[in-house]
Amino acid sequence: MVAMKFFMKKNLDKGNALMYGVGHGGVEAILLVGLTYVNNIAIAIMINTGTIQLSMSQLEPAMQKATYQQLQPLWMSPSYVFYMAGVERVAAVILQICLSILVYKCVKTGQKKFIAGAILLHFLVDFVTVVTAGFGMPIWAVEIEVVVIVVIVAWWCVRIYAKDEM
Numbered sequence: 001m002v003a004m005k006f007f008m009k010k011n012l013d014k015g016n017a018l019m020y021g022v023g024h025g026g027v028e029a030i031l032l033v034g035l036t037y038v039n040n041i042a043i044a045i046m047i048n049t050g051t052i053q054l055s056m057s058q059l060e061p062a063m064q065k066a067t068y069q070q071l072q073p074l075w076m077s078p079s080y081v082f083y084m085a086g087v088e089r090v091a092a093v094i095l096q097i098c099l100s101i102l103v104y105k106c107v108k109t110g111q112k113k114f115i116a117g118a119i120l121l122h123f124l125v126d127f128v129t130v131v132t133a134g135f136g137m138p139i140w141a142v143e144i145e146v147v148v149i150v151v152i153v154a155w156w157c158v159r160i161y162a163k164d165e166m
Contacts, residue, residue, distance in 0.1 A: 012104065012107065012108070014101075014104060014161060014164050017100050017104030020100045020104075021093075021096045021098070021099065021100030021101065022093070022096075022097055024100065025092060025093030025094070025095070025096030026093060028092065028093075028096065029089040029092065029093055033085045033086070033088075036085075037082075037085070040074060040082075043074060044074060047071075047074070052071075056068070080140065084139050084140060084143050087143045088143055088146065091146050091150045094150050094154055095121070095122075095125060095150050095153060095154075097154075097157075098121070098150075098154055098156075098157035099118040099122060101157045101160060101161050102114045102115065102117050102121075102157065102160070103115060103118050105160060105164065106118070108164075121153055124149065125146060125149055128145060128146070128149065129142055129145075129146055132145060
């Protein structure tokens, strides 16, 4: 809200509000998943070429064990788990765009219900994700749940965006 209200006030229109969400969600996707997966690919290459053993042999036994335990999910996890990060990030980018539209609507109209809605929706998605994953729900089921919520939010925000004449 601060960025839209103070830094974008001269250029704040619904198109820029939309692009603000794309930028926010895109940067978040790159930083959270993109860089992690670059690291995962580098480690996978090291594992597949055998250079990981050489690197591990340089470590003290306690550090070898800790490193092994940290890397083990890379070869023990089913392959679909790695695709779920992409599904999650697409849903997150769409949600960020929707939340930006709500923040824009608040800034333009002064109606606090839109910023409250954006905050509550963000909280809802985070809460549902953490709680259901914490109860042991499979990752694919958690992501389906998130996608359903995001589709409903997107439907509502598209209607708000389309009605906006500012």
